[in-house]
Every structure is written in structure tokens, then in C-alpha cells.
Amino acid sequence: MPLPFTDEAVHYVAGRIRQVQDFLEQRIAMENISYYAAPGQHMQEIAFIRAVLEEADCDLLLDVNNIYVNSINHRYDAEEFLVALPAGRVRYFHIAGHYVEAEDIRIDTHGAAVCDPVFELLDNAYSHFGPVPTLLERDFNIPPLEELLTEVDRIVKLQSTHSNTERLKIV
Numbered sequence: 790m791p792l793p794f795t796d797e798a799v800h801y802v803a804g805r806i807r808q809v810q811d812f813l814e815q816r817i818a819m820e821n822i823s824y825y826a827a828p829g830q831h832m833q834e835i836a837f838i839r840a841v842l843e844e845a846d847c848d849l850l851l852d853v854n855n856i857y858v859n860s861i862n863h864r865y866d867a868e869e870f871l872v873a874l875p876a877g878r879v880r881y882f883h884i885a886g887h888y889v890e891a892e893d894i895r896i897d898t899h900g901a902a903v904c905d906p907v908f909e910l911l912d913n914a915y916s917h918f919g920p921v922p923t924l925l926e927r928d929f930n931i932p933p934l935e936e937l938l939t940e941v942d943r944i945v946k947l948q949s950t951h952s953n954t955e956r957l958k959i960v
């Protein structure tokens with residue numbers, strides 16, 4: 790279920806994250822999710838994520854496919870969203886395939902191969918954040934292993950292209 794993008798939700802979520810971090814005595818990374826409705830929205834998704842990360846003082850698990858899916862479903866620029874994230878908090882990437890319900894509706898399924906525009910966004914994410922460790926998500930419609938390894942190879946090649954990219958400082 791979608792969280793309302795409100796100040797009240799920022800305080801609630803950040804408090805819960807701080808509680809977990811206090812218990813574990815270490816920071817955790819929270820993931821940007823895909824969502825299909827934003828009831829009671831008082832701020833943009835990017836502002837909500839930035840506020841939670843700041844108030845909770847936690848890290849970010851950046852799902853590149855979720856940015857792409859959300860950018861189409863909620864009509865925003867994926868590149869602008871990407872570069873507006875606080876680089877110093879990005880610890881890990883997810884990448885996955887999704888379902889094309891219609892040209893303007895994408896469903897985050899993890900049930901298809903990663904499409905070219907998502908790989909291009911991943912390339913830009915490495916360029917901006919450095920060669921961050923990356924998980925290829927695939928939950929069903931599992932293809933032969935060679936096909937998955939082809940996708941993994943593509944990820945590794947992109948990472949090596951950016952292996953000299955310096956991680957940006959906290960912004």
C-alpha cells in the first residue's frame with residue numbers, strides 16, 4: 790500500500806527506521822518503492838525520500854527499475870530524479886524487468902528481462918554514484934541460466950566502465 794507523501798508520514802517512517810537502527814546499532818538502507826497511487830500527496834516523491842533519509846539518518850538502496858517505472862506512471866523525468874538523490878547515502882542498487890501494461894502504465898513485476906532504457910538509467914546511475922554493488926531481481930518467468938547470466942554480464946560491464954568513477958560526497 791502506498792505511503793502518503795506528507796510531513797506526518799516522514800516523521801512516522803523516520804522514527805521507525807531510527808528505532809531499528811538504534812536496536813541494531815548500525816545504519817540500514819531503505820529502498821525506493823514502486824507505487825501506483827499517491828493518496829493525500831503533499832510533496833513530491835523525491836522530497837519525501839530525501840526527507841526520510843535525512844531525518845532517519847539512514848542509507849538508500851536504490852532500485853533503478855522502480856525509478857523508471859514510477860517516472861512513466863507518475864510523469865516525471867527519471868534522470869532528474871536520479872541526480873536529485875543524496876549520493877553519499879546510496880549503498881546498493883536493484884535492477885529488474887517490468888510489465889508493459891500500456892505505453893503510460895508500467896507494472897513492477899520482476900518477471901521479465903531488463904529493458905534497454907532501464908540499463909541506460911543504470912549506466913547513468915553508475916556514472917553519478919560510482920560502481921555500486923547491484924542485485925538483478927527476477928521473481929518468476931525464470932529463463933534459462935544463460936539468459937540471466939547475459940544480463941549479469943551486462944551489469945558487470947557497465948560497472949567496469951565506471952570503475953574509476955569517484956563516489957560523490959554527501960549532498
Ligand SMILES: [Fe+2]
Nearest residue numbers: 820852883926
Ligand atoms: Fe527492488
